[in-house]
Amino acid sequence: MTNVRIDKERMEAVTSSRPTTRFKDFMSKLWKHKKGKAGLIILFGLVIFALIGHFAAPYNPLANNAPAFQPPSHAHLLGTDYIGQDILSWFMVGTGTSLVVGFTIAILSALIGVTVGVIAGYFGGKTDDVLMRAVDVLLVIPGFPLLVILQTFLPPTLETTVLILSILGWPFLARVIRSQTLTLKERQYVLASKLSGLSGMQIIFRDIIPMLIPIITINAIFIAVGGVVAQAGLAFFGLGDLRSVNWGTELYYFFNQDGIAYKAWWWLLPPGIGIIILGLGANFLSNGIFETTKPQKGG
């Protein structure tokens, strides 16, 4: 009987409004944190910029009816590229693609990384050994050459690139999550849940994963930025879907279509500045999350 009652209380605690108030609490804390606020504003700004690009870019980025290699002017605020496409529109639409790429990679990688890390940490033993050896192998193989070799033999679509990057993005997160799970599973309230008869899976979903959300978010943010940069690097190397409009392909065409010879600085600057802004925003936000969710001692 008592088991059932405790379980019910726990259920209520979890399903009641607590998570949402907790989220609001967290956001207001983050908003008060200087860097956290800066990070939120920067990333939100990028998303807005991409949305405007999606719905109201000044030109169709693939329409090439302007003269080629025009420096910035009133008609084309960031000039035109090698076949007369409007660079501002290219950049806006490309920002959207790159953000979606990073976001998807972060979600997929986090799913794999958290699953592997929690299972390895919670169940331990042989499972842990096997999973962590797999992580070691993946961490030691240099990422970029591996990406190149995989992308060479898989279909050159953006989806494949995202999938490859997600499959390669999780090992570090898994390692972090595993070590966190190892300490969490010794906590009093986890023992209490065990005594009350909850199964391993129930404990993982109710007691362990919710505690890990800040650290998962921080890592996912870095995976997203790493994913955007890796996709751009791959495109720059001439791999993946080169017809896709994103930051990487913009740099690829700049390099391969005489952007340097034409001194087309207006073509080169936007994607790099985009990546830098994204990187800084991510850094500020993760810093803010880290400092506002630091675990209190003795908790």
Add this chain to the structure above:
Amino acid sequence: MITRRYVIRRIIYMAITFFVAITLVFLLPRLAPGNPVLIILLTKYGGIVKPQQLKILESELHISGTLWQQYVSFWISLLHGNFGPSFYYYPQSVSSLIITHIPWTFFLLGTSTIISIVLGVAVGSYSGWKRGYSDSFLQSFSIGLTAVPYFWLALIFQLVFAVLVVINGTHILPVAGAYGYFVTPGFNYQFVISLLKHSILPLATLVITSFPGFALLMRNTVVTVLDEDYVLQAKAKGLSLNTIRKSYVNKNAILPVATSVGLAFAGIVGGAFIVEEVFSYPGIGYLLYNAVTVYDYPLEEGIFLIIVIVTILANFAVDLLYAYLDPRVVLK
């Protein structure tokens, strides 16, 4: 301290990693559609070929027989150091191509890693020791730099030094290749100078984008070490600040930086490859870029396997070095 058990275990892990890499390289092209022999014949010989030639090519590329037979013969040639013929540079072998190009990559990787570590440690140590205004400036500066993608920085250097800053028709710094057209490779003054000049921009790209990571780590460990009791005791003893900084703080703070080198190295490899592409620097990254553009699969596979071996061995060496530097570390 390093036990023999640890070394044996590490060697087994390295063997497993390598086994995974080889199997991947074996399976991937066989899962992809298309017959590689036909690709060579079409690109090289216009598709006109005798049946015997077809047979010879098939056996050279390990694509005759059952999958299992192919796998075994693949392994046997790899163990002989034979990566097969290159598609594009046929009949040159992949091994000979890699051997002629890899010294340049080693040069770029080695030099840029060492400069990045030294610079990172110096900046981080200064920043953590001084604290205050210069610290927060250096920190934001480093964070800003870590967000700069190296391929973009390489392109900026290209744009600036190839076309924007050209004085009287001559470049201040060379932007392509590893040495000038008119110098003869060898141990002579002109060659060495040309070599150094050509390496400045590629090295600068790699160092600028990888030293801030080391600097941030060093800064944080210095701050932690400064809180240690032995630093307080050293101060109480009346040791000079310079001695404390050199023998107490830096020596201890540098250890976590040493462990991070192994993982950072895998990242610098990717950076070096793209930098070689941009500066036409004749290392294996540039070779890989060319292999990608001409669909030279065996060459890509060979380069991948070689760089995996190099990275695994470098990681192992770093761990051993770490245990040697820090007597408290026991690797067992």
